[in-house]
Amino acid sequence: MKIYQGKGVYGAVAIGKISLFKKPEAAVKRVRIENTDGEKSRFEQAKAAAMDQLQEIYDKALREVGEANAAIFEIHRMMLDDDDYNESINSIIESQSVNAEYAVAVTADNFAEMFSAMDDAYMQARAADVRDISNRVINNLTGNSSVHAGTGERVIICAFDLAPSETVSLDKDRVLAFVTAHGSSNSHTAILARNMNIPAVIGAGDDFLNEVRDGCQAVVDGFTGEIFVDPDEDTCKKYLEKQRADEEKKRLLQELRGKENITLDGHRINIYTNIGSVGDIGKVLANDAGGIGLFRSEFLYLENSDFPTEEQQFAAYKKVLESMAGKKVIIRTLDIGADKQCDYFNLKKEENPALGYRAIRICLTRPDIFRTQLRALYRASVYGSLGIMFPMITSVSEVEKILEICEGVKGELRAQGMGYSEGIELGIMIETPAAAVISDRLAPLVDFFSVGTNDLTQYTLACDRQNPDIEQFVDTHHEAVLRLIEMSAENAHKHGAWIGICGELGADTELTERFLRMGIDELSVSPSFVLKVREAVRKIDLSK
Ligand code: PEP
Numbered sequence: 001m002k003i004y005q006g007k008g009v010y011g012a013v014a015i016g017k018i019s020l021f022k023k024p025e026a027a028v029k030r031v032r033i034e035n036t037d038g039e040k041s042r043f044e045q046a047k048a049a050a051m052d053q054l055q056e057i058y059d060k061a062l063r064e065v066g067e068a069n070a071a072i073f074e075i076h077r078m079m080l081d082d083d084d085y086n087e088s089i090n091s092i093i094e095s096q097s098v099n100a101e102y103a104v105a106v107t108a109d110n111f112a113e114m115f116s117a118m119d120d121a122y123m124q125a126r127a128a129d130v131r132d133i134s135n136r137v138i139n140n141l142t143g144n145s146s147v148h149a150g151t152g153e154r155v156i157i158c159a160f161d162l163a164p165s166e167t168v169s170l171d172k173d174r175v176l177a178f179v180t181a182h183g184s185s186n187s188h189t190a191i192l193a194r195n196m197n198i199p200a201v202i203g204a205g206d207d208f209l210n211e212v213r214d215g216c217q218a219v220v221d222g223f224t225g226e227i228f229v230d231p232d233e234d235t236c237k238k239y240l241e242k243q244r245a246d247e248e249k250k251r252l253l254q255e256l257r258g259k260e261n262i263t264l265d266g267h268r269i270n271i272y273t274n275i276g277s278v279g280d281i282g283k284v285l286a287n288d289a290g291g292i293g294l295f296r297s298e299f300l301y302l303e304n305s306d307f308p309t310e311e312q313q314f315a316a317y318k319k320v321l322e323s324m325a326g327k328k329v330i331i332r333t334l335d336i337g338a339d340k341q342c343d344y345f346n347l348k349k350e351e352n353p354a355l356g357y358r359a360i361r362i363c364l365t366r367p368d369i370f371r372t373q374l375r376a377l378y379r380a381s382v383y384g385s386l387g388i389m390f391p392m393i394t395s396v397s398e399v400e401k402i403l404e405i406c407e408g409v410k411g412e413l414r415a416q417g418m419g420y421s422e423g424i425e426l427g428i429m430i431e432t433p434a435a436a437v438i439s440d441r442l443a444p445l446v447d448f449f450s451v452g453t454n455d456l457t458q459y460t461l462a463c464d465r466q467n468p469d470i471e472q473f474v475d476t477h478h479e480a481v482l483r484l485i486e487m488s489a490e491n492a493h494k495h496g497a498w499i500g501i502c503g504e505l506g507a508d509t510e511l512t513e514r515f516l517r518m519g520i521d522e523l524s525v526s527p528s529f530v531l532k533v534r535e536a537v538r539k540i541d542l543s544k
């Protein structure tokens with residue numbers, strides 16, 4: 001047995017097999033092969049497996065997000081079966097006597113280049129699709145298919161780090177735990193693990209990744225950050241016990257379902273939840289959340305290989321609103337950029353992407369993308385109680401411009417005889433110090449504020465949330481951050497707006513009382529934290 005130490009970012013215990021997540025591009029090497037027929041049949045098998053996986057994903061997507069969103073997987077199956085694509089791979093294997101992985105990678109590059117060079121925007125976007133299907137085949141060839149396939153046992157995903165675009169490709173039903181050699185506690189991988197309610201350890205180190213093997217047994221303790229590889233019998237027994245005790249504690253929390261979020265002295269607060277996809281709604285309902293305080297709509301874009309159309313987005317938003325049956329649903333407009341990179345946006349590489357071209361800055365300079373999303377949101381609004389919020393705000397003029405665009409979209413819909421709700425609430429995220437400092441001027445323009453403490457902490461403390469080397473300098477309870485939140489709360493209330501917190505700090509129960517005393521009206525947390533925060537609220541007495 002070998003023990004490794006990382007940092008636990010979601011407390012739970014997992015026991016299972018390790019599956020190494022390799023980045024396909026890095027894994028492909030050119031290898032000389034004598035038996036080219038054998039190599040061709042390896043390709044055929046990997047391709048057949050990819051066809052099955054795509055069919056499963058299509059069926060799952062059809063059930064969860066509807067036909068329009070599922071259609072892309074049908075297109076992927078057709079591309080994989082394309083004669084030219086298959087002929088190219090077989091001919092590279094035959095003529096160059098090389099391994100199938102290499103032939104697939106070269107074909108992917110050639111086809112992607114060819115698509116990118118076409119005039120038609122639709123065809124250009126197929127470049128990302130051909131890379132996507134090729135990566136799937138390569139994953140199957142290299143035995144790295146476990147997280148992409150739809151069947152089989154659940155595994156502990158071990159990776160160098162995981163980008164949001166990689167996590168969306170994982171079959172979440174098959175992930176037992178995440179362990180990354182690098183990464184930071186505020187990264188979207190950590191947030192995703194909390195959303196998924198599975199143990200996660202980051203910063204396990206390069207030795208860990210170099211030494212573990214695919215398929216070996218491990219125990220992951222997300223409370224302490226320990227990972228036991230090839231655990232002995234006593235360790236397994238001890239951790240099975242710890243797992244049982246933790247599950248029992250979570251089961252007891254379930255008794256708070258249906259109870260109010262009310263302090264001992266009768267003060268009520270809303271506890272909502274953060275989600276990244278329509279598929280998370282089951283967890284929202286299972287944990288008895290009062291609404292959705294943050295739907296990270298950019299994951300719709302990350303899951304796609306091209307800009308999601310108005311119809312695709314409309315179907316997704318409608319589904320969330322209908323499933324929540326009249327409870328509040330706050331959808332955040334596109335927050336792409338920084339660590340959330342999406343190939344087909346073709347964003348330039350930046351020196352400081354967190355300070356760069358991201359979120360509302362993209363939306364305000366790409367009105368085509370922004371209007372498509374707003375049209376879908378406004379159209380979907382008639383199916384429930386919608387709030388729309390805008391990320392990364394720094395100035396009054398940005399908000400004025402946004403409101404003008406919203407008015408334009410409403411006028412367009414009216415002219416086309418399309419309905420929308422008059423009751424939509426419009427809000428902004430307070431996640432830059434600038435927004436907090438001028439919150440007195442922003443509050444009169446909107447219905448609500450939602451504090452994004454992940455970014456607000458990063459920008460206030462000048463600590464890149466993606467950089468694990470400076471975590472020791474990130475004091476999540478830093479007085480500067482808390483005062484900015486307090487200032488925003490005062491200004492919101494002065495102007496009749498309400499204020500929530502949707503960053504990870506909202507789930508920190510050491511701060512719940514302080515937040516309530518500031519007058520925070522809503523806390524939006526990962527689904528698995530809803531009942532824990534409710535428990536904390538119900539123990540607080542604000543009259544003391
Ligand atoms: C935040 O910054 O706190 C937030 C909720 O947004 P994200 O984590 O998606 O950047």
Ligand code: MG
Binds near residue numbers: 391431452454455
């Ligand atoms: Mg943010």
